[in-house]
Amino acid sequence: MEIDELAAVVEQVRDPRVAPVVAALSDKLRALIDVGLGYLSLARPTTTLSGGESQRIKTVRHLGSSLVEVVYVFDEPTAGLHQHDVRSLIGLLESLRDKGNTLLVVEHDPQVVRAADRIVELGPGAGSAGGRIVFEGGYDELAVADTPTGRGLRSRARQREPRVPTGKLRVEGADRNNLRDLTVDVPTGVLTVLTGVAGSGKSSLAAEFVAQHQATVVDQRPVSTNRRSSPLTYCGIAPAVRALFARRTGTSPALFSANSAGACPVCQGAGVVHTGLAFLDGQETVCEACGGRRFRAEALAHTVDGLSIADVDDLTVAEAVDRLPAPAIGRALGHLVDVGLGYLRLGQPLTDLSGGECQRLKIAKELSAGQRSTCHVLDEPTTGLHRSDVEVLLRVLDRLVERGSTVLVIEHDLEVVRSADWVIDLGPGPGRHGGRVVFSRSPQQLLACEESATARALRASVSA
Structure with a gap:
């Protein structure tokens, strides 16, 4: 029941x-x-x-x-x-709130921002470019403020003609969860958005699509559970960085690896020392020998353009593109900049990343793979994204499509829905009230659909 x-x-x-x-x-x-x-x-x-x-x-x-x-x-x-x-x-x-409580809400949704009694915006950028208050006040003041959120609230959806599909992939007889022997065609070579109220069957349909056709799922699950994994290792540029240092200093590349000859002998290249406390949770303390820098003194003594190997870990992705003179490094990191992750530090543990950051990291890896004519499925990629970051995401999705990929996105964000080439709307309600296709055409045609909750939300946003 x-x-x-x-x-x-x-x-x-x-x-x-x-x-x-x-x-x-x-x-x-x-x-x-x-x-x-x-x-x-x-x-x-x-x-x-x-x-x-x-x-x-x-x-x-x-x-x-x-x-x-x-x-x-x-x-x-x-x-x-x-x-x-x-x-x-x-x-x-x-x-x-009305019961006498205080609520602090972290949110990007314009409706929630509009309903707030007080708005505090942090920024102006991400990572080291942020961390300070750039606005504090009410919604009417924010709507005219020259801040990232203020500009995002005033921005208008991009208008373009939908791309023409190159073919179709049929999902046939889907009966997973609340789907009712559903058959639907997903157009190829374009950006298709799966919409519908929560519980209408979107994730079930996407899972059926993956099961019936070869597709790469780009989700928000953690990229790695290993604290030694970082953007440097995930992008596969660690060997290129070590080779650059070895070539410039005339030493072995192993000296510039925190997992090999260059590792601090006390913490074994972890930067921290773990102390077990029997029945209590263990404690981690910064290694006193290397000060958390992970490398032995011999490795830190060598520099390239004024940077030691530990200094490279502290560079942001955007800084590294300019400061590390190796084409292979620049190409790999350029994809991270393209997906809006230029603020990440090269040595930042991947375990510290949010779900949205993990998903964009995976998208960057897909872009760098050079593989064409594939299918990509993304589940709510705008989760945790600011309005300005949504525009960056849409440009990245467009790049995947332009390379010949078929992109299927589960999404509620109306900007993404408007920017799609094709919309498949499930519903009309959740659970047993959903599980069927309410609409399957272009987003412009969706506006006229009376049965769709997504269409009503789109019409309301246009009138607002």
Whole structure:
């Protein structure tokens, strides 16, 4: 049984002896439905929920709490939410506020920004180019401010003619989860966006597409669980950097590897020393011998253009393109700059990256691979992205298409929907109310579809 089915059953209970219990349960179930979770099965394990679904359930749980004057911190609460459900989420946040609580929300969604009582913008850039407050005030002031967010709110969607598909790939007889023996054609050689309310079957359809056709899935899962992995190693330029230092200094390339002869003998090139504490969690401390720089003194004594091998780890990707004089290094790192990751440090552990950063790192690797005429599937690539970063992402997706790739994107962001060549909208509702194709044509034609929640959101955004 799904949550919305249970809500309908509970509303039929009229016994006055249990009226208070029924009222409280109805309010909770209605709140879950309002934030777009009515499609969840009551027996569904919580371990299978997405991050956005888990966060919304926690929000509803705290809504019924008698605690007041509590400070709540929400990190991207609209993640995975269709525009249709964002207004309901805002209502929940406002209910928590009105009970006497303080809410701090990290968010890029324009609707949530507009509903805020106070807005604080950090920037102006990412990484070392950010970290300071560039705006503080209300929405009306932000809408005219010369800041990245202010400019993003004023920007207009790009207009272009949809590209012509080169063919089609058919997904046939899909019956995964709530899909109902679904058959649909995905056009090739263009950017196709899968839309629909949360729980309508988008991820299930994408999984069927991957199962029936060879496709590369570019998701937000961690790139690596090894702390020694970094952009330097992931892009495959570590051998080129070591060769550059060896050629300039007349020594062995192994001397410039933190996993080989150049490693600090105390921390073995990790930069930290781990101390086990028996029944307690272990502690990591910065290695006193190398000061966290990972290399032995002999390796650090050699420099190239004033940089030691440890200094290379501290360079940002954008700085390294200019300062490391090797064409192979510049080409590989250029793809990271193209996907908006120029602010990452070369030696930054990949375990520190967000899901969105991991996904863009994988896209950069696809761009550098040089493989053409492939299929790429991306699940909500705009999660965690600022409006200006969405434009960068769209340019990257266009590059994949221009190389001959077929790109299928699951997305709620209306800018991405407008920029697509083809839209497949699932629904019309979540769970058992969805699982069928409501619309499959160009985004311009989608505006006229009355049954689609995505079409209604697009029309509302145009009128706004």
